[in-house]
Amino acid sequence: MKSGVISRSGLRLGLAGVIVIGLVTLVYHFTHDAIVESEYQALLLALNSIIPEDSHDNDIVNDIRALPANKELGLKKEALIYRARNKGEIFAVAFPVVAPDGYSGPINLLLAIDRQGKILGVRVVSHLETPGLGDRIESRRSDWLQQFPGKSVENPSHEDWKVKKDGGIFDQFTGATITPRKVVKAIHKALLLAKTEPGVFFDE
């Protein structure tokens, strides 16, 4: 009697599982292409915001190479480099940089540089900084990130690659110094790496 109830319940539960999984699979099947397309468009938008759309002639989202875990870039695991080409030649790359020591956790950036090591653009991908204070690094909250394009390892000089409070040239925010300081430091380290080992970024 008892075992009859158990096997009946088990069967019903199993059946319910199969039906639900079937439904989810169906929806997955019909939304899969749209999801891929949405992610492609979002990434394209992000990359175009730091590497001008008309400067390259390739499909930058799919022109990728693996970037091994790298301590200088704060990358704990393998990531991707996106390459911008003109007539087949790589003239700029975009890659993730992590400031591991933000005020409340890692700050994930996307940095674009050209072959001369000059910054084309920076984007904040994600962060956990304080709303209203540290989150002004986001481009939709302030134009703080706009001071980076055009800068390189030589410009400004090594001592000036700091926030103003530390004697450098980059702005900080009232009430939030740590966040901008760590972002500046992370970008500077990435530029130094690009200077000493350009192959990390520009090798085919």
Next chain:
Amino acid sequence: MNNSEQTNTDYSKIVRDGLWNNNPALAQVLGLCPLLAVTGTIINALALGVATMLVLIASNLAVSLLRQYIPNEIRIPIFVLIIAGFVTIVEHLMHAYLYNLYTVLGIFVPLIVTNCAIIGRAEGFASKNDALPSIIDGISMGLGFTGVLVALGVMREVLAQGTLFADASIMLGDWATTITLFENYDGFLLAALPPGAFIGLGLLLALKNIIDQKMRTRTANSISVNAIAETPETL
């Protein structure tokens, strides 16, 4: 089921319960995790509220239709399974067609599974009622929950940023614009942070209690005046 039972269903009570008397957030005090976490802006609050409502309506409908086939011993696992299935479907749809919103809400979309308000309605209402009342219950409870989310979102966004509908375009398309109430507003950080969410919810709960009390006294007064044997609404 049987017809006389169906016609006796008090729809206006179901609606009043969902929106006010038995509101998931203010009376049952369920589903507070998303309530506190995503109400930093109106748009986030509205988006999560609508997603929760869709899941609630769908799970209520499914549970009420299948209730004869669900053995009592394993009803809870099956409810969880049904809810998880609908949440995954809503998540896929948002990922595909509302990508920016999906990235903003992040983990809180899959976490709708753990919103006790939904399984509470499956167990407490849909498993005992027909499809139509269950849908009405899902809509009412969903609207009630969304209403509280949005109210909290309005309070926090206005206080923290001095705006209404910030980033509305990620949900509603490009025509939506942000309303800036105070130019050069310095911001009130507390409202944006988690303590602001708790304090805001506390204020809303207090407000509901005050209004309920006022309504009770008024009903009581009118009863004593008119000597009508009306039972006042109680929680």
